[in-house]
Amino acid sequence: MGALALGRLALAAGLIGLLLAPWHGVEGGVDALSAWPGGDAAPLLALLLDGSRWWLWPVVGLLGFAAIPLLPGRASGGLLAAVGFALLAFVLLQGHAIGLRGLRWGWLAPLLGAPPAQQALGWGGALVLAAAIGLIAAGLAQRGRFGGDAFIAFLVVGSGALLLLFVFVPLLVILSAAAVEDGHLAPSALAARLAAPEAWSLACVTSHQGCGVVWNTLLLAILAAVSSTLIGLAFALLSARGGVRAQPAFRAMTMLPLITPPFVVSLALIVLFGRTGLVTTALWEWFDIPRSRWIYGLPGVLLAQVLSQAPIAFVLLEGAVRAIGPSLEEAALTMGARRFTVFRTVTWPLLRPAVAACLLLGFVESLADFGNPLVLGGDFDVLSTRIFFAIAGARHEPGRAAALAILLLALTFGAFALQSLWLGRRRYTTVTGKGDAGVPAPLPRGLRLACGSVAWPWMAFTAAVYGIILIGGFVHDIGRGDMEFTWRHILTGFAVEWQDGMAFRGSAWDSLFTTVEVAAISAPITAGLGILLAWLLARQSFPGRGTLEFLTMLSFAIPGTVVGVSYIMAFNEPPIELTGTALILVLCFVFRNLPVGVRGGIAALAQIDKSLDEASATMGAGALQTLRRVVLPLLRPAIVAALAYSFVHAMTAVSAVIFLVSARHNLATVYIVGRVEAGEMALAIAYSTVLIVVMLAVVLGIERLVGRAQIGRRAAPAGNLVA
Amino acid sequence: MTDAAIRFERVTKAFGVVRAVDDVSFDLPQGALVTLLGPSGCGKTTTLRLVAGLELPTAGRIEIEGRDVSRLAAAERRIAMVFQSYALFPHMNVLENVAYGLVVGGARRQAAEADATAMLKTLGLEGLGARLPAELSGGQQQRVAVARALVLRPKVLLFDEPLSNLDARLRRRVREDIRDLQKRLGLSVVYVTHDQQEALAVSDLVVVMKDGRIAQKGTPIELYDAPADAFVADFMGEANVLQGEVLSAADGRGCVAIGGVVLDAAMRDHPPGTAALAVRPEAIRLAPPEEPGLPGRVRRAAFLGQTREYEVDTDAGALFVVTPASAEAWAEGAAVACRLERIIPLRA
Secondary structure: OOHHHHHHHHHHHHHHHHHOOEOEOOOOOHHHHOOOOOHHHOEHHHHHHOOOOHHHHHHHHHHHHHHHHHOOOOOOHHHHHHHHHHHHHHHHHHHHHEEOOEEOOHHHHHHHOOOOOOOOEOHHHHHHHHHHHHHHHHHHHHOOHHHHOHHHHHHHHHHHHHHHHHHHHHHHHHHHHOOEEOOEEOHHHHHHHHOOHHHHOOHHHHOOOOOOHHHHHHHHHHHHHHHHHHHHHHHHHHHHHOOOOOHHHHHHHHHHHHHOOOOHHHHHHHHHHOOOOHHHHHHHHHHOOOOOOOOOOHHHHHHHHHHHHHHHHHHHHHHHHHHOOHHHHHHHHHOOOOHHHHHHHHHHHHHHHHHHHHHHHHHHHHHHOOHHHHHHOOOOOOHHHHHHHHHHOOOOOHHHHHHHHHHHHHHHHHHHHHHHHHHHHOOOOOOOOOOOOOOOOOOOHHHHHHHHHHHHHHHHHHHHHHHHHHHHOOEEEHHHOEEEEOOHHHHHHHOEEEOOOEEEOOOOHHHHHHHHHHHHHHHHHHHHHHHHHHHHHHHOOOOOHHHHHHHHHHHHHOOHHHHHHHHHHHOOOOOOOOOOOHHHHHHHHHHHHHHHHHHHHHHHHHOOOHHHHHHHHHOOOOHHHHHHHHHHHHOHHHHHHHHHHHHHHHHHOOOOHHHOOOOOOOOHHHHHHHHHHOOOHHHHHHHHHHHHHHHHHHHHHHHHHHOOOOOOOOOOOHHHHHO | OOOEEEEEEEEEEEEOOEEEEEEEEEEEEOOOEEEEEOOOOOOHHHHHHHHHOOOOOOEEEEEEOOEEOOOOOHHHOOEEEEOOOOOOOOOOOHHHHHHHHHHHOOOOHHHHHHHHHHHHHHOOOOOOOOOOHHHOOHHHHHHHHHHHHHOOOOOEEEEEOOOOOOOHHHHHHHHHHHHHHHHHHOOEEEEEEOOHHHHHHHOOEEEEEEOOEEEEEEOHHHHHHOOOOHHHHHHOOOOEEEEEEEEEEEOOEEEEEEOOEEEEEEOOOOOOEEEEEEEOHHHEEEEOOOOOOEEEEEEEEEEOOOEEEEEEEEOOEEEEEEEEOOOOOOOOOOEEEEEEOEOEEOOO
């Protein structure tokens, strides 16, 4: 695409933003639009003409300034870029300077007087900002940046701006919020909050009081990481080397956690082990073991986390075990080593990097987990739940929440830093290009027995848990052992009546529709943007590439709770006010799931020789055509994986969106958490079953439509995503 | 000279501090085939990519048919390139691959496919249009890549090691095909290879590169018979490089002292004095020890069918000798006299 074409396109967008689209955010949906071109839906031009936004005339001036040379095609790149920057800065700054209560920046009073209050920017504002981005990109391309390709320039500048706005700015906001007390900057408050006893107290060592929430979080994360890795390893060894014929069961076990909302396991655990749970009751009736609430707290949360993390550990470690070239072990055998010695001296050392990666992944997932501690935590608080209650609890304390979020962020980044340090130093390649005709060595007998004694009971336990989920929604009251079949719970949630057409009476329909809608909107955006970014990062070289990559991957490391808190802090007031809309849910999902799409895309591109792109270029195709005709068709499996992944994650996420939902836009997971808190366990389980069925249907549908691809979880290695 | 198909004027391409191509200038006449030859890492492929526009030069000027293209992207240069990997699009069939350039150039699909079909026929690929690239043999894939390049009627055609993925028997035929096609269509071609035989066989002009610079350029015969230095001598076929003293050299014959022996051989004019001298292995004849020549002893002997190869220890160093199989055979350990029939003086 030529720079001038892009410039003209940007100009057109700017004109629509100026003349047609409502300048401010419209509340009340379609009704307010009927007032156009007046009222809330007024475009900027109407506001300028009636004099209520007189300070915005420079927008018209700047657009005109770009239009005059652009239309005859004589615009210089420098001019276009400068106009774009000016437009961007002007619109954003005036939005900050003049807010809901009139002038906010007092020092501008001599210039602006007392302007009327103004609301947040709407679609008109967004279009003008997009036009500014387009002008900047066109200007840079015209000046020969980005290889002179305006399409690439627009992608880079546009995605960079979006990532800055929706990943970096919220992070900055939360960091600064931790240092604000009563509306003033107070570094001492920051220090006090970061060092607060609620975070660091060691009281539990010496007394019956609870320990600091940081210690709780660390303890839980370490236990969860170690247990899930050990269980995963047992399964992996059995599956790859144990000569076990149970592959379908193994596959099912790896698949289930991927499509289960993270806290659903907790519900099943309560049903099994709660005070009136099935197992608890049985133990009481048969062995006189008194009922207790042990499941609420560290043991319960740990069990739930291991149940969802162990299968992921299994997938990672199984891949690692299978990747070990058998000839290495055969070589050791021919040198006279016995089987166990071979395992100890060859197999295990080669597995160590994968095991370490698995441990760190389990650690990070546990840190980020919010649903299970919320449902099962009881008095055992971790950082993610404490952050939630600091915002949504009895007292609204954003400063405290921000400080706790910083602590959580520090733990997560610490883990990632540790991982990259470790992985940076050792990496074994055991799969070479040469064929390896060896036969994998079977497990030593003792080890095999040990693995089996871990794996089979765990398998039975998992089956019990998912069995509960499966039947829980269809019996009277599974929590009290009342196992009579009923449609009652499903009807409460999903009743449909015929009364002058279809009427969705069930209480769950609203949230289900919103969830599917938001997931269906965000998934294609995530996949599309992710693949485009992957292509930019893997195939194009341009200034700022490293920064763009960092911004993309940044959101991967931020726990969901932190994202949620930072979004409500950053997008709660003009000029960018998104809280309470469905848009903020979509944006949250897009930028949280983006890194996986990008990773999958980069991994897939690594398999596609760069000479294909170059061949296309030498035959006269521009970047856009090469992308459309050569790269995207070849990336189809990665696109499917990204689509399925982001859809499933949009349907199962809790941690970030629990802060962002509103009465009008509630999500299924948040609704279920509400049912659990209200004690309606059966309805919660019934709803979860419906969710699982919907997700299975969608994932299988996508696979059928666009070919087979595996779905991986958040941090499954990219190789799995494109397999 | 405005009729050069390609003109490089002091072109440099740096990646960071590394100068992959350093101050390279050459002209490719219309309708000629120039080979860029050199070991891996010498900058030959980067030079080709500079012509294609896949890299832009750090300094210097590149012209294609008199037009300055130094800052032009690949898509705007009207060149065509055959990649080492062929770079056939795996998700398109042969016909779609060949029609690709026409389609992205804005041609209507029917017209493009008609052109592509005609080109497939020219290259003896008729009937294969509906196949996927993966369903073709290596040689066929190579021809599809050539068809895809030619269908665009490029001003200049570029080949990046086009034979390296073919087996030895096929190589010879394909390189002859390429040369025929180039002559028949009057194409200007730049051809990259690391194989000197391939370069000698197809080129009008050979540019030997080393460390990003041009070591020597000339016709194949010039380069073989009069290499400028030891690197070129050794790269253009093997050469024994010896130190010696030129006593006299005039009128195509010279008198040279090597290893304490004075020898008389065919040689181009050279001022008297010590010099590095190259002797091609096939320019040495082995004779009974009593005959005049450099005395030596056969260390290793091997029979290769058409030829025999020897390694002979002499006072001037080990000599590598190739003789026709029909010539007299020498056993390992035999004493011989090495008769140097032609000596090439090298630049110091």
